[in-house]
Structures are given as structure tokens and as C-alpha cells.
Amino acid sequence: MAAKPKQSEFVNWFGPLLDALRQLGGSGKPKEAVAQIAKNLKIPDKKLEETTKSGILRFNNQVAWARQYLVWEGYLEENTRGVWTLSPLGFKSHLSADEARAIFLKWVSIHAKSRNDKSEKDITDEQEEEKPDNVEHTYTPTLLEVLQSVTPKGFEDICKRLLREHGFENVEVTGGSHDGGIDGYGVLKLNPFVSMKVLFQCKRYKGTVSRAQIGDFRNAVMGRAEKGIMLTTGTFSEDAKREATRDGALPIELINGEKLVELFESIQLGVRPKTVFEVDLKFFEPYMENKK
Structure with a gap:
């Protein structure tokens, strides 16, 4: 039986x-x-x-x-x-x-x-x-697994490409300096009259980003840009999500591994459509x- x-x-x-x-x-x-x-x-x-x-x-x-x-x-x-x-x-x-x-x-x-x-x-x-x-x-590596396997520098560069493809201008990676946790910056044009400076941080790993890491990144962004974006191939803790949108604090945009995949797929960056x-x-x- x-x-x-x-x-x-x-x-x-x-x-x-x-x-x-x-x-x-x-x-x-x-x-x-x-x-x-x-x-x-x-x-x-x-x-x-x-x-x-x-x-x-x-x-x-x-x-x-x-x-x-x-x-x-x-x-x-x-x-x-x-x-x-x-x-x-x-x-x-x-x-x-x-x-x-x-x-x-x-x-x-x-x-x-x-x-x-x-x-x-x-x-x-x-x-x-x-x-x-x-x-x-049949098994083939997923996009997320591929992103987790690139080098840390490679992940920073590919995030630069992703931001640029999604409308950011003057995107630059700061290189090895890691100035206060900042990996790069760019300008997002909201309309013909208004633009916004954005600083970003890239975390290529499978772990969970903590509340403290969000706070540290926000401190590095404050006074230098209007917005911060943290991109990771991992996930964010629930405390980290609450900290990112805490009232009265500079908002931090969180892009986890699942959202990262959606952003690549939406513009077919590094992926090809397949009919099944x-x-x-x-x-x-x-x-x-x-x-x-």
C-alpha cells in the first residue's frame, strides 16, 4: 500500500x-x-x-x-x-x-x-x-542563483546597469572606497523640472539584511541625497522593512532578491523570453x- x-x-x-x-x-x-x-x-x-x-x-x-x-x-x-x-x-x-x-x-x-x-x-x-x-x-540555474554567484564588484556593476536601464542618469559605482556603505549614486529625473539624487548600496548574498544595516545606510545617505536604495540578492528582516519606512526618517527603498528578478525580467535584461x-x-x- x-x-x-x-x-x-x-x-x-x-x-x-x-x-x-x-x-x-x-x-x-x-x-x-x-x-x-x-x-x-x-x-x-x-x-x-x-x-x-x-x-x-x-x-x-x-x-x-x-x-x-x-x-x-x-x-x-x-x-x-x-x-x-x-x-x-x-x-x-x-x-x-x-x-x-x-x-x-x-x-x-x-x-x-x-x-x-x-x-x-x-x-x-x-x-x-x-x-x-x-x-x-528540468533544472537550470535561476536568475537569482546567477546573481548570487557573481563577484561583489560584478554585482555592483550589474546594479548600475539595472538602474540605468530603468531610467536613472549619471549612474556611477564608487569602487572600492565603500564610502560609509555607499556603493554608488545616480540621478532620477522625475519630470522635466525636477530630479532626485539617489545613493545605493548592493549586498550580494543569501542572508537577511537587518534593521541595523538599514539604519547605518540611512546615516550614510542623510545630507547627501534625497533617496537611498538598498539592493540585495537576499531578503530583509521584518524589522528592517519597518525601519526603512519609519515615520520622520529618510525613506529607504528596499529591493530584495525576488523584486530584483522582477526588475530584470520586466526589461529582459540578462534573460530571454521563452514560450512554454x-x-x-x-x-x-x-x-x-x-x-x-
Whole structure:
């Protein structure tokens, strides 16, 4: 008798994700949905800051997997990337823990049948560590992994290129001086009459940027520029996020690894678009043998 698949933790967020999107008016960006669930359930900072082996935020990834299962089941629309939207069914549905587990078991079984090289345990294990977009493909390094593998100087230079491609002018890397934690500067033209000087810092690693590091960077920026940007291939602690937007203090823009990837992809910098046809398993579901 085959062992039953373990219940991945992301199953706990099926119902809360529907509730969060209802509170957001029926749709929201992934980070808005994640923040709403965390607020509703009072998720501790320690859990929000935990990362997977590949360096992505585990809680965010779990919510993304919850969204994927709800799309397969028809509770969420499979619409454009970047906005999660309730379907009419999802808008009126409230899932219990047992109902969520039933959905989980159903789709794990379907995927196990369609992927003979993967056991049910393999599927649930990889869903805890990989993003939904990654698991159906053979392994190639992700953009984030590539960015984490370049040299520190290389990361500074590539951030310079990224800022320039996104509209910054006179972008320069300060080199080895690391003047007060400043790695470079640039000018962002807001309109024909107003421009803003920006200082930036680049942190190429898999770790978590702390509140103290945000404070140190802000101190280096104050009096020298109107804005500070910190770019990292890692993540920011919840305390760091609060410090960056603290009332009365110079705001610091935070670009974590996930956002960094989005910025590269939005202008196709260092990446090439690829068309992939994905099997619509829901279409074939009525033709599959039901598992008793």
C-alpha cells in the first residue's frame, strides 16, 4: 500500500488566502495577499523571515503554492502574472481545513499520475522548496542563483546597469572606497523640472539584511541625497522593512532578491523570453480514473 503524502504546510493557507483576497476587494498583488494573511493570522516575524534552501522566503512561497492549488481547483482565476484574482466560486467559498486537505490530496494524486518519475512524496517535498513556476522544468540555474554567484564588484556593476536601464542618469559605482556603505549614486529625473539624487548600496548574498544595516545606510545617505536604495540578492528582516519606512526618517527603498528578478525580467535584461506550453490538467481531470 502506497504511503500517503505528507501534508505540506502551504495547505494551511488555502482558506486564509481566499479570505485575504476578499478583504482586498477580490484581487491583489502577491505581496498584498501575503501581508494580509500575515496580519490576519498574526504570523510572527521569525516565520516571515525564514528562507528555503534556495534563498527564497518560505512563507511567501507557501502562499504562492496555495494560490496555485486554488487556481487548479477553480477558486482563483489563472490570469496575468502579478495579480491574484478570485473566481466567482472563490468569492463565495470558505474552505475548512478538511476541505483544503481534500483539494491538496486530489491534485497531488493527479500530478503523481502525470509524472511517473515523481512519487507523491517527491512532489510534496519539492513544493516546500521551489516556486510553482519552477517545478515542472528540468533544472537550470535561476536568475537569482546567477546573481548570487557573481563577484561583489560584478554585482555592483550589474546594479548600475539595472538602474540605468530603468531610467536613472549619471549612474556611477564608487569602487572600492565603500564610502560609509555607499556603493554608488545616480540621478532620477522625475519630470522635466525636477530630479532626485539617489545613493545605493548592493549586498550580494543569501542572508537577511537587518534593521541595523538599514539604519547605518540611512546615516550614510542623510545630507547627501534625497533617496537611498538598498539592493540585495537576499531578503530583509521584518524589522528592517519597518525601519526603512519609519515615520520622520529618510525613506529607504528596499529591493530584495525576488523584486530584483522582477526588475530584470520586466526589461529582459540578462534573460530571454521563452514560450512554454503547459498541460491544463483540469481539462483532462474528467477523463482520469477517480482515486477512491
